[in-house]
Amino acid sequence: MKMDEKLLKKEEIGKLYEYLSRYYNFYAPVKINGQVNFKKISNPDEIELDFLNSRIPPKEVIFPRMETLFKYKMNGKDIEILEGNNEPEKNIIFGIRPCDAYSFHLLEMFFAWGKFQDELFLSKRKNTVLMGLGCNEPRQTCFCTSLDYQGHPHRSENMDIFLCDLGDNFLFKAVSKAGKAIMDKLTWLSNAGKNDLKKADDLLKRAESLMAPKLNIDDTADILDKCFDDPLWEDISANCLGCGTCAFLCPTCTCFDVVDEPDKYNNRGKRIRIWDTCQFCIYTLHTSGHNPRNSKIERCRNRILHKFSYYPKNYGLIGCVGCGRCVQSCPVNNDIRQIIKKINRINKQNKEEEILVS
Numbered sequence: 001m002k003m004d005e006k007l008l009k010k011e012e013i014g015k016l017y018e019y020l021s022r023y024y025n026f027y028a029p030v031k032i033n034g035q036v037n038f039k040k041i042s043n044p045d046e047i048e049l050d051f052l053n054s055r056i057p058p059k060e061v062i063f064p065r066m067e068t069l070f071k072y073k074m075n076g077k078d079i080e081i082l083e084g085n086n087e088p089e090k091n092i093i094f095g096i097r098p099c100d101a102y103s104f105h106l107l108e109m110f111f112a113w114g115k116f117q118d119e120l121f122l123s124k125r126k127n128t129v130l131m132g133l134g135c136n137e138p139r140q141t142c143f144c145t146s147l148d149y150q151g152h153p154h155r156s157e158n159m160d161i162f163l164c165d166l167g168d169n170f171l172f173k174a175v176s177k178a179g180k181a182i183m184d185k186l187t188w189l190s191n192a193g194k195n196d197l198k199k200a201d202d203l204l205k206r207a208e209s210l211m212a213p214k215l216n217i218d219d220t221a222d223i224l225d226k227c228f229d230d231p232l233w234e235d236i237s238a239n240c241l242g243c244g245t246c247a248f249l250c251p252t253c254t255c256f257d258v259v260d261e262p263d264k265y266n267n268r269g270k271r272i273r274i275w276d277t278c279q280f281c282i283y284t285l286h287t288s289g290h291n292p293r294n295s296k297i298e299r300c301r302n303r304i305l306h307k308f309s310y311y312p313k314n315y316g317l318i319g320c321v322g323c324g325r326c327v328q329s330c331p332v333n334n335d336i337r338q339i340i341k342k343i344n345r346i347n348k349q350n351k352e353e354e355i356l357v358s
Helices: 010-020 098-111 119-126 177-185 194-210 220-225 232-237 296-315 325-329 336-357
Strands: 005-009 025-032 035-040 066-075 078-082 091-096 128-133 161-165 169-174 256-263 268-275
Touching (some): 005 194, 098 119, 098 296, 119 128, 161 177, 161 194, 220 296, 220 336, 232 296, 296 336, 325 336
Parallel strands (some): 025 091, 091 128
Antiparallel strands (some): 005 169, 025 035, 066 078, 256 268
């Protein structure tokens, strides 16, 4: 959908917030204790625009670390499920980066897959507007340009509105119908000129030049199909602490646990969903005591297979967006990019062995 580009002056962000906060919960990057994360704000002065990316991905807005699925009350052996407010709130996420915007697409595919869909997540996603911000200064750990979704620092797909920081102004571009409807209401936006568009294009070219060389991921899924028992996994998992940092900071990880919190004194309770990770030994522990992933080897292998093998098989897409959070925050410096290179070397070694045999 081709849309006209507008200009949003940085001094007008307060005006933008004042209008949109009437209709949406307004989430934006906020700096707290030196870290930037997306929070619901009540004052536009809270917005932090000088950041590379948030530490915790903005998926937390619609897939929170802990959320109540339903409440219930008990009367003897009888349990009554209490009907809550099922009307989803409308959200807008201001400043979401392109890789994180794409992660919402992957999350949506996961929660909508199969016969039983996650209506709670899907209703939140349907009622959330993404106002994205291009990356003029990508981190050295970013590798979105290597992935299969044609990622790049100014990718606007999967957003409703795309912003590019031009200095004193933002280039303001509607991407979806929802974004166009919002833009049409903001009659005070000025029109963008050719120089503004050229500056945005120059910023994109510069940002792409700052990205690390592309990884070869074309054959990774096929290679993984053939190396389930390869010694590679022992090497990769050797220094892993099993802390789960990579999973809890990943914008596409979806593992969760469901637990009941009973309040027996008041004959009531609630069922909650909380984030979990396949990197924890207890995640796959059976009540029998058996654990199919009993060591770090199996758990590290599952993480890689989930992103680069299972996701392509189930959805036809790689389950990684190249945000680099796992690289940035791993306490033992395990680098997913180096792991992919090791996997690709297996294929090269196998081909060399086939040539020698022939």
